[in-house]
Amino acid sequence: MAEGAQVSDGAAVGDHEQHVDEAGERLQKLLAAAGLGSRRTCERLVIEGRVSVNGKQARIGQRARPGLDRVTVDGVPLPAMERFAYYLVNKPVGVICSAPGPKARKSVVELVPQSPRVFPVGRLDVATEGLVLLTNDGELAYRLAHPSFGVEKEYVVRVAGDLSRDVVNRLRRGVELEDGMTSPARVSVLGPRAMRIVIHEGRNRQVRRMCEALGHHVVSLARVRVGPLVAKGLAPGQWRRLSAEEVRSLWEATAGSHLAGEPTGPGASAKGRTGA
Numbered sequence: 574m575a576e577g578a579q580v581s582d583g584a585a586v587g588d589h590e591q592h593v594d595e596a597g598e599r600l601q602k603l604l605a606a607a608g609l610g611s612r613r614t615c616e617r618l619v620i621e622g623r624v625s626v627n628g629k630q631a632r633i634g635q636r637a638r639p640g641l642d643r644v645t646v647d648g649v650p651l652p653a654m655e656r657f658a659y660y661l662v663n664k665p666v667g668v669i670c671s672a673p674g675p676k677a678r679k680s681v682v683e684l685v686p687q688s689p690r691v692f693p694v695g696r697l698d699v700a701t702e703g704l705v706l707l708t709n710d711g712e713l714a715y716r717l718a719h720p721s722f723g724v725e726k727e728y729v730v731r732v733a734g735d736l737s738r739d740v741v742n743r744l745r746r747g748v749e750l751e752d753g754m755t756s757p758a759r760v761s762v763l764g765p766r767a768m769r770i771v772i773h774e775g776r777n778r779q780v781r782r783m784c785e786a787l788g789h790h791v792v793s794l795a796r797v798r799v800g801p802l803v804a805k806g807l808a809p810g811q812w813r814r815l816s817a818e819e820v821r822s823l824w825e826a827t828a829g830s831h832l833a834g835e836p837t838g839p840g841a842s843a844k845g846r847t848g849a
Contacts, residue, residue, distance in 0.1 A: 750776070
């Protein structure tokens with residue numbers, strides 16, 4: 574772009590030019606590759622002061638090193654796609670989410686490429702099917718799994734016995750379990766014995782225990798959404814890589830829904846939680 578060239582908001586790009594770093598790639602290119610718009614649009618994000626590199630406000634002409642420099646837009650990190658792997662798996666019934674062993678059932682980690690090594694974010698029990706995210710991005714995994722960040726998980730549940738209005742209302746208010754009262758769930762009735770439940774907690778076998786505490790054995794259970802992610806035609810046993818836009822949407826889901834009063838940080842790790 575020529576010196577003094579104009580962007581659509583009337584700001585002269587040349588007026589913002591500073592020393593250009595030699596290492597890495599131009600920020601506009603990295604932002605565009607992450608799905609934030611055209612290079613002109615991404616240039617405007619920099620001019621408006623919405624982009625930071627390693628905690629400092631970015632400038633036009635600045636470069637960043639993918640996988641080394643931390644780039645954020647409105648406080649949300651740019652996904653480091655070169656360094657991290659992100660897979661969405663539709664786990665079938667009978668497959669476990671723990672590490673595979675010599676006598677164990679097939680593990681969900683065996684359904685995706687073996688390099689780089691990834692781990693499941695939260696768990697589904699062996700009798701539950703549905704969406705599981707696998708990644709080696711520890712910071713994002715922590716935010717998605719810990720209930721303090723309020724990331725929604727949606728399930729379709731089929732139970733034995735007809736659902737009453739009282740049962741549905743009790744699910745919506747919270748259910749007393751042996752490890753305490755659950756947060757209120759969003760519940761939509763799909764039929765006499767089927768419903769859609771949305772929760773943000775990740776307690777061990779939580780959805781099953783909520784239903785059983787109210788007198789309904791769970792016949793089948795499937796997780797159909799994790800935050801903004803849905804199956805998009807993934808059959809049980811299939812997987813796909815997340816796009817840069819999808820990874821960013823996960824960061825946005827954790828950045829915008831942090832709940833007050835919950836412990837956070839490494840000491841409050843949610844590793845090993847099983848939400849269904």
